[in-house]
């Protein structure tokens with residue numbers, strides 16, 4: 001009891017002193033006390049067997065959103081206004097120590113805990129925040145398929161869009177069920193502020209430039 005009271009007061013003080021929202025401080029404290037295994041969102045969404053198989057194939061690696069920009073400029077620019085693109089900075093805002101905490105990075109960076117995913121800001125700065133691949137999964141196989149099928153200078157013109165091999169994503173339009181599970185792997189019960197209507201929020205990401213975050217269902 002004493003311990004709980006002490007923690008409560010501490011959380012309250014830290015919150016007040018740093019100007020951090022108290023509700024966030026409570027959640028962060030709960031997260032720090034959580035001893036459950038850290039499982040990458042992609043693995044949670046796919047299930048362990050399918051995830052292990054995909055990784056063992058050696059086909060899938062994270063590339064960073066600068067590459068996506070080459071062909072999806074509209075999505076890239078649209079996502080620049082999205083909260084996911086600030087997820088890593090949000091950790092820094094509450095304390096630089098969290099930038100080294102795997103539990104936080106698992107949901108506030110891209111592909112943490114997965115081979116070729118985010119490690120730290122010195123080694124993999126290009127994968128900070130929750131980028132395209134944070135939701136869609138590693139993108140290099142997708143890019144390879146697009147490039148193989150891109151019109152070449154001489155013979156290319158005859159290649160139409162219908163010859164483009166789509167997909168290549170572990171969580172993409174081809175497999176929306178997994179993409180949906182990606183959302184709930186990060187937006188757990190503890191971190192569910194915006195998730196009273198997952199369907200609406202999910203559909204919102206179909207658009208390249210969604211504008212503002214959806215307000216529906218927010219309770220704050």
Ligand code: HEC
Pocket residue numbers: 024028031032090091094098101103104105106107108185186187188190191192193194
């Ligand atoms: C299971 C995934 C997950 C983990 C683990 C996690 N977060 Fe988050 N965090 C989220 C999600 C999702 C949101 C946005 C939705 C919400 O606020 O409920 C969020 C929001 C936040 C916010 C509020 C941002 C804002 O816009 O006000 C802060 C601060 C934060 N997290 C810090 C942390 C810290 C520090 C840790 C590690 C101790 C951590 N998070 C661990 C998923 C996670």
Ligand code: HEC
Pocket residue numbers: 065068069072075076077079084130131132133134135136172173176179202203205206
């Ligand atoms: C918060 C998660 C999330 C992030 C981050 C994200 N996407 Fe998506 N994306 C989605 C969802 C959800 C869909 C809709 C899938 C469906 O139709 O079932 C989607 C759809 C798409 C589509 C297909 C649109 C169509 O139907 O023609 C493209 C292309 C795309 N995203 C590219 C990107 C790129 C590029 C980035 C990064 C700049 C990005 N996405 C970041 C969740 C995300």
Ligand code: HEC
Pocket residue numbers: 063064065067068069070071072132133136138139140142143146147164166167168169171172173174
């Ligand atoms: C060489 C060009 C190219 C690059 C680079 C590229 N894409 Fe695509 N992508 C395409 C084309 C072409 C399509 C199919 C037509 C369309 O939807 O625009 C497509 C479709 C998609 C789709 C919808 C289909 C699906 O399987 O879900 C998503 C999502 C997507 N891209 C995300 C990304 C992300 C994320 C990146 C960066 C890792 C990326 N793309 C990099 C060319 C590219």
Ligand code: HEC
Pocket residue numbers: 041083084085086087088090106107108109130134135179180182183184186187193194198201202205213214
């Ligand atoms: C890798 C973890 C991760 C995945 C996957 C993810 N999110 Fe998030 N999401 C976050 C974090 C972290 C934040 C908070 C970022 C911030 O405040 O800067 C957030 C914020 C949001 C917000 C704004 C919440 C608010 O309170 O302002 C919405 C809406 C949202 N996510 C929807 C989705 C949807 C829909 C999907 C699936 C297509 C998805 N997210 C997938 C981690 C994730």
